[in-house]
Amino acid sequence: MFVEQNVPLQAHNSFGIVAKARALVRVGGEEDILQLLEDPELRDAPKFILGGGSNIVITGDVKPLVLKVEVMGRRIVDDGPRATIVEAGAGENWHDFVTYTLDEGLAGMENLAMIPGTVGGAPVQNIGAYGIELQDRFESLDAIDLVTGQTFTLDAAQCAFGYRDSVFKHTAAKEGDFGLAGRALILRVRFRLPKPWKPVLGYLDLQRKVNESGVTQPTARQVYEWVCAVRTGKLPDPRVVGNAGSFFKNPTVTPEQCQDIIAREPNIVHYPMPDGTVKLAAGWLIDACGWKGKSVGNAGVYEKQALVLVNRGGATGGEVVTLARAIQTSVYERFGIRLEPEPVVV
Template sequence: MIVEQNASLQPHNTFGIVARARTLVRVHGEADVQALLAHPELGPAPKFILGGGSNIVLTGDVKATVLKVEVAGRRVVEERPNAIVVEAGAGENWHDFVAWTMDQGLPGLENLALIPGTVGASPVQNIGAYGIELQDRFESLDAIDLVTGRLFTLDAAQCAFGYRDSVFKHSPARDSDLGLAGRALILRVRMLLPKPWRPVLGYLDLQRKMAETGVAEPTARQIFDWVCAIRGAKLPDPRVIGNAGSFFKNPTVTPEQCQDIIGREPGIVHYPMPDGSVKLAAGWLIDACGWKGKSVGKAGVYEKQALVLVNRGGATGGEVVTLARAIQTSVYERFGIRLEPEPVVV
């Protein structure tokens, strides 16, 4: 167990916000967690789990003990008649894991390429892009209870996946409730890659790529490359411009609400959902309110994609939160829709 005092968190959050952790513990496996829980001071102390820092906004120094998850490893677990199961340590970079599956000739995750963050954070957020969510490819995960030290495994149903949601984002209202926010540290995640592979090409951006290239039946590698190119053109590299990717969830409305908005805003980008609801493009709503390129202090809205808030250099978490709230107010006043942030404010 490696313990650091007064550790800088600036390298560990993709917004690049300056903050420090009073105590930071690097977790490379179950043994580190057990040693932490047995420690007379660190064991009982409040804890904050940190993966790649791609989905947080730090508004100050973190007093809780920060558990920096760095569990490594990638492997093929088993081959079944209808799928291949692959596993990765929670500390692995998500995009690198997706690229590894491509290199192994194991398609199925290509639509989820270039999403920032770690493998361990992927089920917490139920990440998704270009027609696929993590839950569509999820098999199971191993985690450890930070109260009891017990190792346990969850399948998809037990993770209670929703749109950018899971059991790991909810605290139990009662002791009997299955809420694991802040209590479970994910160690390993297993993905189910279906056989035979079928491409998922429903999103407009991918259809445009098919038209541009003249490729009617793309391979998984081609889809992977297309998704990387599309995301790279829209989203800033956190190593160059601090950001947390898409800052707001795409809201869903009833068909009647959507028709009402279309009556006032015919150009609104919207997608019918299988359950009958309609998903609206949050970036379009923000852009329509005139926020693209605008700033509050050193925090701004990315010029190429209004859904992304960026650190223009030296932004504080407070400035990011102030900007986000101003955008929420504008969208609600114009469209009557409340945007919900994706990142966790700490």
């Protein structure tokens, strides 16, 4: 284990914000955490877990000890008649892992292609796209306790997945509560890819691809290529334009609230949910408030998708946060809905 000092983080956050980690440790496995816990000073220091940096807004130099997760490796754990179990290290690039599963002839992850970040960050956020959430393909994960150094395994129920939510985003309020934010570092994640496979094509963008191509029974590879094409057309590449993907969660409302909004805004994009609530398209709400293409300083709203905030060059974390708050205020004043950001402000 080696502690690096004053490490530039611009390349380690997808917004491309200039900042430094005062101290950083690269975690390649359990042994690095165990060594860290043997050092009294490091053991007791506040810690910040950093994966791909695709879901954070850095507002200044990071004072806590940064644990840069670089646990690598991909393998097929089991290939049974009902499902294939595949595992990846938490430091693996998410999109590269999805591509790996297809290259191995495994279907089921294709709708989640091109989501930025790492495998370890995926269950924290319970990432999702085009009709699939991570919890739909999740089997289990291994993590390590940053206080005791003990390694443990969690199944889906223990991860308490919700919409862009999990146990890893909550802090235990009292002894006995099961909140793991800042307490556990994910090491490896396993996924269950079901057999037989059926394409998930319910989203409008994928239905358009079906209609355009005339292919009503696409292969997993075809769905993957469609998802990549749709995302490329709508979302900026973080390597070219700094961004954190979708910045706000799509809010949910009661059917009565939705009808009230429809009475005033007949064109609002909305989706009925299985639990009886209605999901509203946050991007539509932001666009309706006139924010698409607008900027605050060097932070702006992407011209092709109002749900994405971008770094137009040299943006600070403060500018991103100021822009986000202005958008929240506009949407609340017009629709009475409070938008919740997805990224963590550091």
